[in-house]
Amino acid sequence: MLNLVLPYEISVAEVAQLRAAGTPFTLLDVREPWEIxxxxxxxxxxxxxxxxxxxxxxxxxxxxxxxxxxxxxxxxLSVTAWLRREGFEQAQSMAGGIDQWTREIDGAVPLY
Structure with a gap:
């Protein structure tokens, strides 16, 4: 695989496309347990x-x-920047977070 530099942010639509295509990636949720x-x-x-x-x-x-x-x-975005500094070069932040995910991709995920 080519080691291209990914942008710091990825849109919820792009994440949905990765999931639909079965492309392997880790979805890292950094919110607090009560939020999850x-x-x-x-x-x-x-x-x-x-x-x-x-x-x-x-x-x-x-x-x-x-x-x-x-x-x-x-x-x-803050965690993505930290991960990139630590050598996790393929880390990206999902722009708009889970709030944007609910609004654009999956309305079954509650807004809060």
């Missing part, structure tokens, strides 16, 4: 933002495509 209990995207790996530094190297593949999701996209 309120609304989540199936198949996501849940690691709260504050636990990323302690858990990233144990639980994430630095060569994998990682799509980071939060509520609106601010925390995920």
């Amino acid at each position: 209990a309120t609304a989540s995207i199936s198949g996501s790996l849940n690691v709260p933002m504050g636990e990323i530094p302690a858990r990233a190297n144990q639980e994430l593949d630095p060569d994998a495509h990682i799509v980071v999701v939060c509520h609106h996209g601010a925390r995920s």
Whole structure:
């Protein structure tokens, strides 16, 4: 696979296309447990933002495509920047977060 530099953000539509195509990637949800209990995207790996530094190297593949999701996209962008600095070159933030996912892709996921 070519090691192209991916943009820092990926749209919810692009993430939906990856899922529909069966393209392998890790959907990393960095919201807090209460938020995940309120609304989540199936198949996501849940690691709260504050636990990323302690858990990233144990639980994430630095060569994998990682799509980071939060509520609106601010925390995920911050985590994406941190992951990129740590060598996770294929990390991307899902623009608009789970809120945008609900509005554009899956209305069954609750808004909060």
